[in-house]
Amino acid sequence: xxxxxxxxxxxxxxxxxxxxxxxxxxxxxxxxxxxxxxxxxxxxxxxxxxxxxxxxxxxxxxxxxxxxxxxxxxxxxxxxxxxxxxxxxxxxxxxxxxxxxxxxxxxxxxxxxxxxxxxxxxxxxxxxxxxxxxxxxxxxxxxxxxxxxxxxxxxxxxxxxxxxxxxxxxxxxxxxxxxxxxxxxxxxxxxxxxxxxxxxxxxxxxxxxxxxxxxxxxxxxxxxxxxxxxxxxxxxxxxxxxxxxxxxxxxxxxxxxxxxxxxxxxxxxxxxxxxxxxxxxxxxxxxxxxxxxxxxxxxxxxxxxxxxxxxxxxxx
Amino acid sequence: xxxxxxxxxxxxxxxxxxxxxxxxxxxxxxxxxxxxxxxxxxxxxxxxxxxxxxxxxxxxxxxxxxxxxxxxxxxxxxxxxxxxxxxxxxxxxxxxxxxxxxxxxxxxxxxxxxxxxxxxxxxxxxxxxxxxxxxxxxxxxxxxxxxxxxxxxxxxxxxxxxxxxxxxxxxxxxxxxxxxxxxxxxxxxxxxxxxxxxxxxxxxxxxxxxxxxxxxxxxxxxxxxxxxxxxxxxxxxxxxxxxxxxxxxxxxxxxxxxxxxxxxxxxxxxxxxxxxxxxxxxxxxxxxxxxxxxxxxxxxxxxxxxxxxxxxxxxxxxxxxxxxxxxxxxxxxxxxxxxxxxxxxxxxxxxxxxxxxxxxxxxxxxxxxxxxxxxxxxxxxxxxxxxxxxxxxxxxxxxxxxxxxxxxxxxxxxxxxxxxxxxxxxxxxxxxx
Numbered sequence: 001x002x003x004x005x006x007x008x009x010x011x012x013x014x015x016x017x018x019x020x021x022x023x024x025x026x027x028x029x030x031x032x033x034x035x036x037x038x039x040x041x042x043x044x045x046x047x048x049x050x051x052x053x054x055x056x057x058x059x060x061x062x063x064x065x066x067x068x069x070x071x072x073x074x075x076x077x078x079x080x081x082x083x084x085x086x087x088x089x090x091x092x093x094x095x096x097x098x099x100x101x102x103x104x105x106x107x108x109x110x111x112x113x114x115x116x117x118x119x120x121x122x123x124x125x126x127x128x129x130x131x132x133x134x135x136x137x138x139x140x141x142x143x144x145x146x147x148x149x150x151x152x153x154x155x156x157x158x159x160x161x162x163x164x165x166x167x168x169x170x171x172x173x174x175x176x177x178x179x180x181x182x183x184x185x186x187x188x189x190x191x192x193x194x195x196x197x198x199x200x201x202x203x204x205x206x207x208x209x210x211x212x213x214x215x216x217x218x219x220x221x222x223x224x225x226x227x228x229x230x231x232x233x234x235x236x237x238x239x240x241x242x243x244x245x246x247x248x249x250x251x252x253x254x255x256x257x258x259x260x261x262x263x264x265x266x267x268x269x270x271x272x273x274x275x276x277x278x279x280x281x282x283x284x285x286x287x288x289x290x291x292x293x294x295x296x297x298x299x300x301x302x303x304x305x306x307x308x309x310x311x312x313x314x315x316x
Numbered sequence: 317x318x319x320x321x322x323x324x325x326x327x328x329x330x331x332x333x334x335x336x337x338x339x340x341x342x343x344x345x346x347x348x349x350x351x352x353x354x355x356x357x358x359x360x361x362x363x364x365x366x367x368x369x370x371x372x373x374x375x376x377x378x379x380x381x382x383x384x385x386x387x388x389x390x391x392x393x394x395x396x397x398x399x400x401x402x403x404x405x406x407x408x409x410x411x412x413x414x415x416x417x418x419x420x421x422x423x424x425x426x427x428x429x430x431x432x433x434x435x436x437x438x439x440x441x442x443x444x445x446x447x448x449x450x451x452x453x454x455x456x457x458x459x460x461x462x463x464x465x466x467x468x469x470x471x472x473x474x475x476x477x478x479x480x481x482x483x484x485x486x487x488x489x490x491x492x493x494x495x496x497x498x499x500x501x502x503x504x505x506x507x508x509x510x511x512x513x514x515x516x517x518x519x520x521x522x523x524x525x526x527x528x529x530x531x532x533x534x535x536x537x538x539x540x541x542x543x544x545x546x547x548x549x550x551x552x553x554x555x556x557x558x559x560x561x562x563x564x565x566x567x568x569x570x571x572x573x574x575x576x577x578x579x580x581x582x583x584x585x586x587x588x589x590x591x592x593x594x595x596x597x598x599x600x601x602x603x604x605x606x607x608x609x610x611x612x613x614x615x616x617x618x619x620x621x622x623x624x625x626x627x628x629x630x631x632x633x634x635x636x637x638x639x640x641x642x643x644x645x646x647x648x649x650x651x652x653x654x655x656x657x658x659x660x661x662x663x664x665x666x667x668x669x670x671x672x673x674x675x676x677x678x679x680x681x682x683x684x685x686x687x688x689x690x691x692x693x694x695x696x697x698x699x700x701x702x703x704x705x706x707x708x709x710x711x712x713x714x715x716x717x718x719x720x721x722x723x724x725x726x727x728x729x730x731x732x733x734x735x736x737x738x739x740x741x742x743x744x745x746x747x748x749x
Binding site: 062064065066067084085149150151152153165167168169170171172173257258260261262263274277278279280 | 431
């Protein structure tokens with residue numbers, strides 16, 4: 001921290017009474033600002049902060065939404081560790097995150113680099129890749145159910161043409177999660193837009209210099225584009241992890257909330273939701289929510305700690 | 317002076333923002349009070365009925381309003397109410413702002429009543445002379461919890477096996493003598509199935525397709541799912557295990573992934589595999605009759621009771637709906653009038669007549685001619701020996717767990733005995749809380 005010596009002396013010289021007056025005057029200045037922000041502040045407190053913090057308490061009770069329940073200490077957490085479906089949902093969610101997050105980065109960066117070429121009509125191509133993200137998740141689920149239909153789906157139809165008999169996709173225990181990853185990858189347009197902005201931020205000078213040195217496309221990508229894109233990749237990695245662990249709408253719609261086949265699509269948040277809203281176990285669900293919070297926090301922390309090694313900010 | 321003006325403005329803004337928030341939280345002020353200017357009481361009624369059932373309920377409401385000119389029914393369609401999905405009703409009840417009447421899946425009455433979220437109707441029923449002997453016993457039992465009445469039943473059903481008569485004749489099976497035992501059913505299914513590679517051209521029977529829930533097969537094998545005396549789930553009953561073992565063996569015989577590939581390709585309505593002739597036998601309810609009439613009227617079909625290992629003691633199970641008054645409803649008396657009418661003979665005749673769902677009153681079913689229809693007759697006649705899902709506090713959990721057990725057993729993730737013991741332990745643990 002660089003301190004400003006001029007300011008420091010000036011405040012120190014001012015008598016205490018005037019300083020207090022200054023604070024009062026400042027408050028008066030902020031008054032209207034606070035006042036106009038008040039609806040938002042109240043909304044944040046009432047609809048976010050209070051439920052958020054009361055759920056800590058609920059996680060130690062048998063709260064059922066309809067009844068306050070009893071305080072049972074850590075029982076909910078202990079039960080969770082013996083709940084096989086809980087572990088199954090953790091496995092499913094981790095499986096999804098491990099495959100989806102890296103794939104979304106690889107495809108996202110590759111797509112962004114392609115969409116960054118100077119070709120005529122690029123705005124149209126960019127729009128095409130962004131469009132799928134505008135489709136609501138429920139519509140996306142229904143659409144893919146048709147595409148992946150084992151009997152007359154387009155995907156198996158195409159596979160058939162090249163002589164491969166496609167699997168039952170969403171009906172198969174082995175293929176249900178890969179199908180879901182495939183569907184989710186369809187909606188990476190949002191990330192691509194961010195990567196594009198990141199690509200636009202890389203100064204031409206570096207490429208010019210590399211050209212002078214006789215670097216080829218591959219060398220430029222490895223030594224200029226990717227390192228300078230790391231801040232954006234870093235952002236998308238963190239957001240991707242959070243999003244992957246919160247996966248809900250797609251599998252819930254695809255399976256009508258059942259996580260079929262054989263619980264292979266029961267994701268963490270889906271099981272949380274069932275407990276909270278179907279089985280009258282909001283306390284248990286709250287405990288699950290806090291465990292999820294801890295997992296996401298821990299992963300984010302790990303990413304942040306390692307980021308010093310691989311994220312390169314420009315001008316540093 | 318100036319300061320005061322400022323202060324006044326401040327309070328004004330504060331009050332405005334508060335009143336906005338409060339107005340947002342409270343109910344839509346005028347209608348929930350129930351009284352309108354012309355002295356009519358408005359009863360809000362949440363239901364999830366569409367299509368023919370939707371038309372039926374509209375007619376019931378019309379008839380009710382004619383009979384009770386002082387009560388107006390405000391029917392609100394609420395998607396996904398019932399069958400384990402009542403999130404909207406749940407939040408409305410806990411927020412103290414529920415509808416006056418809700419259309420409610422009967423098997424959930426137990427768990428909701430245990431949560432104290434439904435109004436106790438015992439006294440109201442006694443006062444108006446509504447008694448158990450008016451209805452099928454299972455319907456009344458399912459609407460009661462702990463000796464108290466929490467809802468009035470409005471419809472019911474039962475489950476039988478539909479079969480395609482033409483397919484039977486084609487492979488040389490006698491359509492007048494359909495399978496009675498499990499072994500006969502399997503033999504028939506084998507004859508009817510046409511498989512090419514991993515693709516089914518036609519499949520004889522899929523035990524868990526349609527309404528082939530474990531409840532039905534468990535009871536058909538003579539098992540019991542619940543012991544009301546000790547309030548414990550008994551999914552690991554050897555007979556239920558036997559039923560699930562049969563399903564698992566069946567899945568292995570025909571390769572479950574291939575069956576899944578087949579079932580996942582199927583649609584509903586006109587695209588239903590039984591209607592398109594890709595499935596020869598299917599467990600389903602009486603509503604299938606209306607669907608066949610609508611989408612494939614020339615289908616030559618029949619029904620037979622779900623086979624049992626011995627070929628005797630055929631049974632089935634019945635679900636159905638009810639109307640309830642959620643806790644905290646504002647117009648209890650007017651709501652009760654509607655409940656009574658809907659579930660009474662008059663309302664039942666209108667509702668069952670249009671929707672073609674069975675009435676919970678035997679005489680109404682007789683009057684509407686269900687007992688003369690060659691197909692529907694079979695469904696009505698089995699009602700007296702029909703089972704109902706256990707009335708318990710964990711009905712939804714038990715249902716989901718049993719469905720998962722079938723999924724896992726048919727896919728070979730654990731033996732039926734292990735899986736059902738796990739289900740029993742999990743549900744009992746919750747029941748004992």
